[in-house]
Amino acid sequence: MTAVVEPQTMARLAYAPCTTKFQLQGKATGTQIPFKFDTIDGNRPKSNANTVFLWQTSDLRIPSTAPLFSMPVKKDEPKGSDVFQPVSLERKPYLMGYGVGPEVKNICSLLLFNEQGEEQKHFFADLSIKEVGTDSVTFKYFMPAGTKGVTDRDWFGLWETDSPADLYSSRPVATGYPSGNLHEGDGALFHGLIRDRKYTIGYFKGGYQDGNPKQTTLACTETFTA
Structure with missing residues (x-):
């Protein structure tokens, strides 16, 4: 079995x-x-x-x-x-x-x-991770009332690090963006996660663009162990 x-x-x-x-x-x-x-x-x-x-x-x-x-x-x-x-x-x-x-x-x-x-x-601003699977992580995000995730071009990403400072310079292993314009909601990132390795999620207030999102607008992060 x-x-x-x-x-x-x-x-x-x-x-x-x-x-x-x-x-x-x-x-x-x-x-x-x-x-x-x-x-x-x-x-x-x-x-x-x-x-x-x-x-x-x-x-x-x-x-x-x-x-x-x-x-x-x-x-x-x-x-x-x-x-x-x-x-x-x-x-x-x-x-x-x-x-x-x-x-x-x-x-x-x-x-x-x-x-x-x-x-x-x-x-x-805040992040709250919900679940970690073998190839994904889900979380909730909370931004200020009055902000609009899609219109503001917010985005979030995943890094193989436990140092939030790395999120300003190194490239993420996965990225995503809000699905709507509410100031809080659920997000998901997809990547093969290695057991016992530390990862960090970052939420960025603005700057999303395909292939080269802006990394200076980091609002909050959360680190977890897979």
Whole structure:
């Protein structure tokens, strides 16, 4: 009798995901918004045109209207802090978005602060692996509300590595893209997986193109053992 091998669940196989974190550092004032960022190792925010955007809204969702202000990140270390200095802020709630590129479609992290300039909520992009088979891996992805995976040309890939920094330079062994425009959904990547070898999935906010997807827009990753 032939034994049936069930797909492995990720409760015992996944490592902690890596993501792009973005939060206030202190309180916002009428003219300054101090913030800190903690992106993925290997990212070069200035060189990769990482950008911060601002809207006046009380919703933790990217609006369909153009941002009031935007500012490129001035540092090339993956972690750091800076001060956003728009012309002036009213005593109202505001939404800030961190993009791993120069456009709104590249936003992968959000923070919301209230009328007193205090951070109220935040959102970070996330991956959650569901099952690992012999030749495929399935997962769920969670991007900011208001983003559109297909329209934004998001994509995801698979690498034979346990180092997220490798995803900026080495080529993936498999790629895919969202099947719809919801900001969260299911994904799958197909590749022969070798038992006990470590792999990493990366989700990229924008830059998909056949044969040569852009690798600077990495939003989050998760590593697992096959």
